[in-house]
Amino acid sequence: MENIFINPGKEQWAELTKRPAFDYAALEAIVQPVLQDVKETGDEAVKKYAAKFDKVQLQDLFVTAAEMEEAIAMVNEELKLAIQLSENNIRLFHESQKDAVQKITTTNGVVCWRKSVAIQNVGLYIPGGTAPLFSTILMLGIPAQIAGCSNIVMCTPSNAAGKVNPVILYTAQLLGIKNIFKIGGVQAIASMAYGTQTIPAVNKIFGPGNQYVTAAKQLVNREGIAIDMPAGPSELAVFADNSSIAAFVAADLLSQAEHGTDSQVLLVATSTQIIKEVNSQIDIQLKELPRKEIAAAALKHSRFIVFENEKTAFDFLNDYAPEHLIIASENAIELCEQVINAGSVFLGNYSPESAGDYASGTNHTLPTNGFAKAYSAVSVDSFVKKITFQQLSETGIQNIGPSIELMATAEGLQAHKNAVTLRIKKS
């Protein structure tokens, strides 16, 4: 490990919290014509790009009931039970995110409230590729169901034989998701954004993906299709002190590093001893990993930073605003009061990132790239609009009408005033 920094001054923080930069302009130039083509010719374009990019000749885009049955039979019972446990926990936590309607009388005769109403049509993108992310179906599908979305569309790429990963199909059917299309990449995002002969258009698109998928989501977002959040490579910061367990910290850093060569891994510690121990543990554990090349490449641009005190360490961590933050300390509950910017926080020595990735109940769709300074994890909130309502009685307009008249006049909006004056006179 060469990337060790001892007590870096604030002038170095910008460099130390930097993320890899992507050339989105270049990506957009590649992605835009594909979007346009799907917009214009629909299914025909989708099949063309599936053949070109995914090397698959698709007849039907829709996953049939027979394919679903076949897939479900292929998943072993132990894994099914694991997915069900995870589903239960995610459901319990996300159920608590529902908002009750609260009517507020702001002035006598003036009642205001908000009501959460589901976004009607939502699209979930589930990547295939090197890791079939069936856990993401739980993370997106459960809050969509709790919100009450009427139409849930799911796109996921098939393999070259036109088959979708069976665990992906099992998880989808567990949630009752029926509109599943065998489409990946940019053409999937385009299909859900514009609709095709087969795929219905949606109001909001969710889900992770590679750089092309990310660029496609950003492009359709500009045309008015909502997206879950801007995305970047996955990242983890761990805070460690003398109460941390080095083997656990090393395992957590490696679990992040194996995601991709562009994964970001940061260790921030108040002890040089723990950094040394973590380093030797990484050396031991790395060798055993099937994805060790990926993890090793990601570790090359990882950073290990020592600060003299906790306050400065957390100032730095807030400046970095990590997607995942593990506070690997026996003192985690107190320390977490200092967290201002993070996506999801894991407290103590027995809360690995893996727990949140799969089964603790929190959502794993999180803001990366420093977006945790302004964005939140996906939640039930992401699948609803909160519509405001107000009802004024005749007394209500008498009470607040004169103020509205004055303010409208001061803003130079006479018709706004009139709408009130007429009502005051009549009531």
Next chain:
Amino acid sequence: MENIFINPGKEQWAELTKRPAFDYAALEAIVQPVLQDVKETGDEAVKKYAAKFDKVQLQDLFVTAAEMEEAIAMVNEELKLAIQLSENNIRLFHESQKDAVQKITTTNGVVCWRKSVAIQNVGLYIPGGTAPLFSTILMLGIPAQIAGCSNIVMCTPSNAAGKVNPVILYTAQLLGIKNIFKIGGVQAIASMAYGTQTIPAVNKIFGPGNQYVTAAKQLVNREGIAIDMPAGPSELAVFADNSSIAAFVAADLLSQAEHGTDSQVLLVATSTQIIKEVNSQIDIQLKELPRKEIAAAALKHSRFIVFENEKTAFDFLNDYAPEHLIIASENAIELCEQVINAGSVFLGNYSPESAGDYASGTNHTLPTNGFAKAYSAVSVDSFVKKITFQQLSETGIQNIGPSIELMATAEGLQAHKNAVTLRIKKS
């Protein structure tokens, strides 16, 4: 009124719910160099563009305490009281949007919760121009304060003499907003996005503006600065039936129409009689308005639509997804159950849009352009991130660990499994 449609079939709805299209690509080509210039040369560029676009030679960008004092003395006491009433109502309603932390035990030993933490640095853009929108300061500043944002920056253009509208300054000081800069347009958005020698950079930018401001917000959004929501021209739909009061409906439509020539006005009714009455009322009321040219131009592309029944009327309204929806009916409370897509809804004959624009307590920063299908009004939510936390005990990892191991293995992520296996063995 020529734009009357009787029972239009669904095949006509796409046309009837259409918004005016803007050529954002053309706008962006104008806006991008200004953004870049401010990014590179800061205050120098800001002053240059203030001279060029706003015809003002600015010495200092910051509004001083002396200027503040002077402005406050210029606002009459009656208007101050009106603004205070409005502030009180907006505060009461938005206080109810705060979330309490709710700890959920998803499995024995696994506790998850969300905590709302303020976005640290927020920027509020308050347009000057034809209408000095001081009410927008209340709508953005109050939720920012309730959320607990540490740094609130406000930009608003000065007049040619370098003075900011006194009511704008009064309202800002009422909320305790101190960082106020005399900057308008694209250069204001650029200053808050990138920071200059004088203006601090922020994490999220809020506020309405003209097409250039909107394009600037969208462009900085792509660079990772969050924005409140995508924007378009303001719009109102009114649902009317035989219990509506025609003079009120006409006044409401005109209050929307006076906003700008591009304002959208829709009247959806279950009675042709009410449409006729509203039309004659519009003729009478329009003549008296100071902004009658603007209102008349907006009315030219308004639409009056009659449907046979309420169900179809609300299907159409949901398809349109209006920013503001007035249900001008004695039956409003029952009818509002049918609302799926809208920004803010006004119930009954005594709830004009003006009430929500100024003083009922709801927020007037709302999704336009059909974005109400997926976006919500600005609220306290807009000024916080909801950070998730999880804490597993040794029992917790024993309970959910085996499921995580199975799922991680099935996703091909061995290091994710390891992080759990090590802990299960040790606990």
